[in-house]
Amino acid sequence: MSVAIIEVCDVHKRFAPFLTMGDRIAAQLGARVETRAVRAVDGVSLSVKRGETLGLVGESGCGKSTLGRMIAGIMAPTSGTVMLDGAPVMVDGQKADTRVQMIFQDPFASLDPRMRVGDIIAEGPLAHGLISKAEKADYVAAYLARAGLAPVFASRFPHQFSGGQRQRIATARALAMQPDVLVCDEPVASLDVSIQAQIINLFLQLRRELSITMIFISHDLSIVRHVSDHVAIMYLGRIVESGPTETVYTDPKHPYTQGLLESVPKLVLEDEALVRLQPIVGEIPSPLAPPPGCHFNPRCPYVFDACRSVRPELHPLPGGRLAACHLVTPSVLGRAS
Amino acid sequence: MSGRNAPILQVQDLRTHFFTRAGVVKAVDGVSFSVDRGEIVGLVGESGAGKSVTGFSLIGLVDPPGRIVGGSIRLDGQELVGCPETEMRRLRGARIAMVFQDPMMTLNPVLRIGTQMRLALTAHERMSARAARERAATALARVGIPDARARLAAYPHQFSGGMRQRVVIAIALLHGTEVIVADEPTTALDVSIQAQILSEMRELALESGTALVWISHDLSVVSSLANRLLVMYAGRIVEEGPVAAVLRDPRHPYTAGLLRSLPATAKPGTDLNQIPGGAPSLLDLPAGCPFRPRCDRATDACRADPPMTLSGLRGYRCHHPIDAAAAA
Numbered sequence: 001m002s003v004a005i006i007e008v009c010d011v012h013k014r015f016a017p018f019l020t021m022g023d024r025i026a027a028q029l030g031a032r033v034e035t036r037a038v039r040a041v042d043g044v045s046l047s048v049k050r051g052e053t054l055g056l057v058g059e060s061g062c063g064k065s066t067l068g069r070m071i072a073g074i075m076a077p078t079s080g081t082v083m084l085d086g087a088p089v090m091v092d093g094q095k096a097d098t099r100v101q102m103i104f105q106d107p108f109a110s111l112d113p114r115m116r117v118g119d120i121i122a123e124g125p126l127a128h129g130l131i132s133k134a135e136k137a138d139y140v141a142a143y144l145a146r147a148g149l150a151p152v153f154a155s156r157f158p159h160q161f162s163g164g165q166r167q168r169i170a171t172a173r174a175l176a177m178q179p180d181v182l183v184c185d186e187p188v189a190s191l192d193v194s195i196q197a198q199i200i201n202l203f204l205q206l207r208r209e210l211s212i213t214m215i216f217i218s219h220d221l222s223i224v225r226h227v228s229d230h231v232a233i234m235y236l237g238r239i240v241e242s243g244p245t246e247t248v249y250t251d252p253k254h255p256y257t258q259g260l261l262e263s264v265p266k267l268v269l270e271d272e273a274l275v276r277l278q279p280i281v282g283e284i285p286s287p288l289a290p291p292p293g294c295h296f297n298p299r300c301p302y303v304f305d306a307c308r309s310v311r312p313e314l315h316p317l318p319g320g321r322l323a324a325c326h327l328v329t330p331s332v333l334g335r336a337s
Numbered sequence: 338m339s340g341r342n343a344p345i346l347q348v349q350d351l352r353t354h355f356f357t358r359a360g361v362v363k364a365v366d367g368v369s370f371s372v373d374r375g376e377i378v379g380l381v382g383e384s385g386a387g388k389s390v391t392g393f394s395l396i397g398l399v400d401p402p403g404r405i406v407g408g409s410i411r412l413d414g415q416e417l418v419g420c421p422e423t424e425m426r427r428l429r430g431a432r433i434a435m436v437f438q439d440p441m442m443t444l445n446p447v448l449r450i451g452t453q454m455r456l457a458l459t460a461h462e463r464m465s466a467r468a469a470r471e472r473a474a475t476a477l478a479r480v481g482i483p484d485a486r487a488r489l490a491a492y493p494h495q496f497s498g499g500m501r502q503r504v505v506i507a508i509a510l511l512h513g514t515e516v517i518v519a520d521e522p523t524t525a526l527d528v529s530i531q532a533q534i535l536s537e538m539r540e541l542a543l544e545s546g547t548a549l550v551w552i553s554h555d556l557s558v559v560s561s562l563a564n565r566l567l568v569m570y571a572g573r574i575v576e577e578g579p580v581a582a583v584l585r586d587p588r589h590p591y592t593a594g595l596l597r598s599l600p601a602t603a604k605p606g607t608d609l610n611q612i613p614g615g616a617p618s619l620l621d622l623p624a625g626c627p628f629r630p631r632c633d634r635a636t637d638a639c640r641a642d643p644p645m646t647l648s649g650l651r652g653y654r655c656h657h658p659i660d661a662a663a664a665a
Contacts, residue, residue: 059527162615192383192616193554197598197609204608219528222557226600226609245605263532265557267601269585279532283497 004047005213006071006100006181011080013041013066038287040066041077042237045314048230050180053207053214055228055245057221059260061287062234065185068217072102072183084181098128101174105186107166111158117144117169118154124177139176147172148202164195171202175210182206183215188223196223203227221264225249233257236287236295239314243321253323256280256296294326302327343414344371345548346395346433346516351408351418353387353394362619364390364403366572369645372516375546377539379559379580382569383595385616388552391569392518395550396435397425412516431461434509438521440501444493450477450504451489457508476507481537499530506534510541520552535562557601560584568592571617571627578651588651588658591628626656634659 016037019027027033041063048054056064069075071082073089073096082089089097104110111120118140125131131139141151147168158166167187174182184203188196204227206212218224224231225245232242233256241254252258259280282299285291291298297307306326314322315329353365365387372378382388393399395410397417410417412433417425437443445453454473458464464472470489477485480503493501502522509517519538523531539562542549553559559566559580566583568576568591576589587593596602597610614631623629625640632639634657643654 059529164615193556193595194383194598194612195615197611200600201608201611204606221528222599222601226603226605260528263529265532265535265555265561267557267584267596267599268560269581279536280529281533283499283530284527 003049005050005085006046006048006215007081007083007086008044008046008067008071009081009083011041011044011067011070011077011082012039013063013070013075014039014078034288036288039237039290040287041070042290043080044234044237044239045080046232046239046242048181048213048215050213051207051211052230053216053228055224055231056215056217056234057219057224057231057260058234059219059284061236061284063237063287064217064234067234068102068183068185068215071181071215072100073097074102098124098177099179100181100183101177101179102183102185103167103170103174103187105189107163107170107190108158110170111166111173113158115157116154117156117158117161120158120169121154121173121176124173128177130176130178143172143176144169146175146206148198162195163191164198167191167199168202171199171206175206179212181213181215183217185217186219187216189218189220200227221249221261233260236285236290238295238324239322240296240325241321241323242314243317243319247319247321253317253321253328254296254325255300255302255327259299294324345374345413346372346550347409347411348395349409349411351391351394351410352406353390353399353403354406355403357402357620360620363572363622364619365394367408368569368572368574369408370567370574370577372548372550374515374548375542376565377542377549377551377563378565378567379563380550380552380567380569381554381556381559383554383616385571385619386569387572387619388569389520392435392520392550392552395516395518396429396433397422398429398435427461430457430514431512432514433516433518434514436502436505436509436517436519436522438524440498440505441493443505444501446493449490449492450496454489454508454511457511461512472511473507476511477504479510479541480504480507481533482507497530499526499534502526502534503537506538506541510545510547513545514547516548516550518550518552521554522551523558524553524555531558538562556584556595556599568595571622572619573627573654574645574652575628575655576651576653582651588653588660589628589655590632590634590657590659593659594631626654 014037017034023033027035044067058064070077076090076093084097084100089100121140121143122136140154144151144153149168188199216227228245231245231248232239235256241257252261262278280299293309294307294312297303312324312326312329314324316322317328349369351365351368355362355364368391380388394405399405405418451473455469458469458472473489474486477488482488482500482503523534551559551563563580566580567574570591576583576592587596594612598612603609612631617623617627626643629635629639638656643656645652645654
């Protein structure tokens with residue numbers, strides 16, 4: 001698979017509580033000290049082809065942002081590797097490649113309020129020697145234009161802009177590093193509907209014109225459907241299903257994907273047609289103590305014995321799809337029946 | 338008192354303005370609507386449209402520098418605008434209640450859920466601690482909290498976000514409330530939890546006859562919950578009508594633009610239809626129709642404020658409404 005630009009191989013990320021000597025002694029003596037680690041990402045493998053957009057979907061706490069940060073090379077995995085074009089994105093806990101850049105959810109937090117927009121955009125390219133000081137003004141103007149902003153904005157400060165415009169600045173900053181891969185973590189979640197459309201259109205345009213590879217992280221299923229070629233659905237640190245977007249949306253194989261798609265409120269256009277929302281029962285379990293076997297088993301309507309003890313692996317299905325469910329794995333289903 | 342079939346809530350020409358140093362912000366500027374018993378009304382708009390301020394005005398919780406400067410709000414015939422605070426306190430929580438977006442802001446973090454519910458009960462009725470516990474446990478069970486009696490001893494932080502919002506809804510329902518104003522109550526929740534709460538709320542409203550004013554920025558949420566839709570823009574209602582009818586055949590260009598900008602209505606991968614520009618500053622509204630600078634149908638006639646045109650169950654404020662039937 002030489003066409004894959006991003007190759008994620010069995011990546012894990014654990015967040016262990018920081019224990020002082022006192023905590024350790026107290027735990028030894030039987031006091032209630034939280035010693036368990038959160039398994040934010042629990043054995044994820046995936047690959048993204050050049051020029052493709054992968055949508056990462058899941059509810060809060062599923063590990064999608066953590067996975068995104070590891071792909072962007074700004075967080076080191078506990079184990080496993082993230083490769084960009086065959087070379088690791090991180091070496092010794094340091095980001096080793098600038099060709100993957102990230103756009104964050106909150107443009108009010110991701111832009112330094114004391115820096116002018118031009119300096120925000122030029123900081124990375126200058127530090128990495130992509131441009132010289134003399135080229136700065138033209139370079140900034142070009143990337144502001146690319147993100148749909150006027151060149152005069154370079155001398156302004158972030159507080160002078162609205163949320164949508166700030167997200168454009170954050171996009172210009174990421175693009176200025178001339179990345180091959182853009183990791184977008186909920187880039188439109190904090191924006192109003194009509195502004196969301198403007199930013200989504202900007203991303204679609206960038207993809208067409210720059211053939212950039214994108215990892216698009218979102219909890220909003222309709223936005224992910226709109227922008228992604230492939231999707232991966234995450235639940236409690238694991239990918240439960242992945243495949244080409246339209247096939248997954250029209251014919252979901254994993255019970256969690258099915259429930260999630262059922263839960264999305266739809267626009268109802270018939271009078272008095274009260275939509276039957278079929279919510280998934282129960283709550284998302286704590287990632288401190290996920291249920292054994294399949295993480296979804298306590299909420300799954302089709303649960304059987306194997307689900308409570310054996311972790312289902314991602315199993316290939318026709319059409320380039322993968323699903324981690326015992327119902328689609330022939331061997332386990334055979335044993336159960 | 339009005340009859341059984343009269344609207345439980347009638348809002349006439351409500352105006353809530355904020356007197357800031359920068360000028361007068363007309364957050365709500367001439368809003369009229371009514372809500373029937375047991376009806377679910379969805380109030381939709383983008384940030385700054387005035388939908389939350391409308392909600393706060395309904396329960397009389399507009400803080401200075403804001404003030405209701407005009408109009409009338411009648412709850413079952415009783416005027417709430419200018420009603421003394423002592424009387425308002427008697428109504429608030431008993432007959433009209435509000436559920437906010439963030440349940441952690443509503444619940445007191447240092448009191449057990451049972452204690453908070455008892456306080457809410459005894460604020461309006463004399464009852465023994467034992468009777469209050471019973472009522473509270475029943476209310477929690479009704480909103481789908483398992484093991485309700487034991488959960489009364491828990492603190493808010495011991496609940497998940499969805500469960501906390503259920504507790505808040507249970508408190509709002511304690512006194513057989515007639516109107517609940519819900520301000521983005523599911524926005525902070527996950528999709529699967531939101532779906533649970535939406536379907537429970539619909540059943541509760543149906544079962545108890547409580548009217549709901551559901552404030553949201555999400556047209557899809559409102560469409561799967563509400564009977565009637567009110568679309569707000571720059572402090573006024575620009576379109577209203579039965580939910581499905583408005584979504585199928587919007588008359589106001591803003592409603593149409595909002596609908597077309599949703600990914601759900603477009604073919605995947607194609608450019609979304611975008612409304613040009615951003616929401617106008619409420620300090621400095623354009624004269625006439627406030628949507629005029631962003632509207633592709635605007636003409637000179639739009640420099641005059643369009644009145645609300647009512648036809649049947651539908652209403653819109655526009656000089657050049659979209660007429661799908663005529664265009665086809």
